[in-house]
Amino acid sequence: MSESPSFAGRDIVSIRDFSRKEIDHILDMAEVMEPLAKKGSDMLHGRIMATLFYEASTRTRLSFESAITRLGGTALGFAETKGTSVEKGENLADTVRVTEKYADVLVVRHPLEGAARMAAEFASVPVINAGSGAEEHPTQALLDLYTIRKELGTIDGLTIGLIGDLRYGRTVHSLAYALSLYKVKLVLISPDILQMRKEVAEEVSKKIEVTETPSLKDHLRELDVIYMTRVQKERFADLQDYEKVKGSYRLVAEDLDKTKKSSIVMHPLPRVDEVDPGVDSTPHAKYFQQVGNGVVLRMGLLGLVLGAL
Amino acid sequence: MSESPSFAGRDIVSIRDFSRKEIDHILDMAEVMEPLAKKGSDMLHGRIMATLFYEASTRTRLSFESAITRLGGTALGFAETKGTSVEKGENLADTVRVTEKYADVLVVRHPLEGAARMAAEFASVPVINAGSGAEEHPTQALLDLYTIRKELGTIDGLTIGLIGDLRYGRTVHSLAYALSLYKVKLVLISPDILQMRKEVAEEVSKKIEVTETPSLKDHLRELDVIYMTRVQKERFADLQDYEKVKGSYRLVAEDLDKTKKSSIVMHPLPRVDEVDPGVDSTPHAKYFQQVGNGVVLRMGLLGLVLGAL
């Protein structure tokens, strides 16, 4: 098949719903969006995106709002459930069937796994999952792939380290699944109690080489992509355990002297102190670029599911 | 008079401010909006609608926002009073005279009766009441009328049942007043303690035939419109009373086997369990259509008061 996959009307619920070919097409479309993110476009003029955020996330919400706005469309919705009909006891299925009357596409964020899938089943307009439960955050995984490809020219052939909390972070789960479609080596670096969920590690291991290790130091040198995440104090029952591991998953500028010259440091943000501000001014730091890439990636997705691309 | 009534600059405070002729004209304009709700329009390009919501209501707010957006205009405002100058002690008159500098039309929701009227008196731009106190919710009444007319071809000649909490629901009060302008039979079905307010029932009875009854079962068969509302537990001093009546004001799919083939089930939403999900897939269910009708109705109203129609 040489034609591009069709996305019009399609839901974006899980990264696992997509083939490599489809993902590559999404990344290509993000690239097409780069100039439009600068000068604006009327591609989605008159189209409405509703954000249904059952869990607050300013960053993801603003990224989607910026994306639809850059394409000439409009955002509306709710940023938290306080004061909504959800508080009056309305279920997700009803909320979806109501809000789809106000909009052409729904962007859903929900604390429960499966919520975005359920929303997609009830909606007659496309649904985009902006994070559901601890497992899925497909648009973050896509923007991460896009950043790697844009910065390093390719994804195939790279050695990619995911570092920190691999157990509770939905970002790294979606990203690991996505990376397993490429020819990469994955190094999963975390304290024991924050190891990658078994089901994710096992499924990914079937397709690509995966190394699990508690040591960032031992592996820094070989990584093309250093993907940092927050290690949250609240995850540790014993605060002493936390203090013990904390320093090992923290990156400072000097650490990068020992890495490949072309290595890039990524982070889904917000960071607290796992990436020292000293790293910001090194050429390795790409986490703020990730944010901009998130906008063009979401522009591409909106253009695709609304049939404008 | 054969010309259409003029609405430019007019306030929409109470359904009782309008003649039948005027209401019919509003419904006609909503019909005109149907195609524009699909393909969008620039009819209100550059116009701003401010939402002043002193009481949270995501649904009504989003419906208005969707309406102004579909017509090319923009919404701004506040969704709750937290963090607003209202908290600093500002009165409604001042807030209105300030916010009218930011917008071309004000949409006001307020917990107190008379608030929308007062806002309209101080504002030099049109004010639309999006619900005030327990008595008025004119745009909901209008979208209900529009739904009936659209689904059944006419309002005159119908038998319409309002069911559930007829005492505290502002929706049914505005709707009863509106229906009294048409040639309908009204059946008011509620537990004794939630009977329609005396002043509403009396005024409406002067114009049309009204039956008050506690039994939904006895009347289902004759109804063209089955307008359900929530019976809220909090309204009952004695929880046993609530448990007793609860089941009687609940609709399941089987109930509809005994109704007229053309009967429609409406609900202002959100529902909790007074309309069983089993009803959703029957051809009687029109409550989600009501939501879409709310958008076109509000498009029509905005177009009218802003002088674009």
Added chain:
Amino acid sequence: MSESPSFAGRDIVSIRDFSRKEIDHILDMAEVMEPLAKKGSDMLHGRIMATLFYEASTRTRLSFESAITRLGGTALGFAETKGTSVEKGENLADTVRVTEKYADVLVVRHPLEGAARMAAEFASVPVINAGSGAEEHPTQALLDLYTIRKELGTIDGLTIGLIGDLRYGRTVHSLAYALSLYKVKLVLISPDILQMRKEVAEEVSKKIEVTETPSLKDHLRELDVIYMTRVQKERFADLQDYEKVKGSYRLVAEDLDKTKKSSIVMHPLPRVDEVDPGVDSTPHAKYFQQVGNGVVLRMGLLGLVLGAL
């Protein structure tokens, strides 16, 4: 130099960053915006303004939103820090470097002095200070100047009284600095414990004639501009002290019989009871006009820093 000062890409952090010539140019541009505030414009079509409000302020936020909208642009952002990544411990520098990817200009409101300055240092897009700490609120000062010039034809030559809480109100600090660039007499009228901050009074006194007094009555007659502010009960340790001074800083319609015919009453709003509603209908009252002037002033600023003017 006869050419106009260049503002494209510039930050608006403190009124003290601007010369009189620059301020006059900003006021000229606000004037140019007057017709566009009525009929709208597409001058900033496709441009995005992000509002980062670390401190709630509906009025200022809506004024900026109305301004960008009247020029065809779009607003997004957050109105309070609840639910934002700020709550997760993100610092201002990171939030700025993230949100600038979503927008072409940042409008920042923050409870800490220096916050807007810091934001401007980290941002690569222009930053406009919408109030930071107790010291700076440059856009309010500019709209106040604009109101004086519009209503009285000039600023030079006037006697201007700032009345009420001159200690904690950032509005009067920025305004005093701004006025010191003009040939005005300043009369600072406040109870002793709410006197103008020493550093402000001293700096301003170097440039213009300043009188400090506790008596509004003694000076009303000579004022061209009666700039009222709220005296907040919370500022007084002893409630009896508050009750004592309260009445002296309250304006009623009769007070204005003794003032110059052309004198104008201004107030940054919201007021509580320091300006009696009876004043509203006198020709002296200009506080609601100030609000509308705030929109055109901000339109001018946005047009300038985004390089459209």
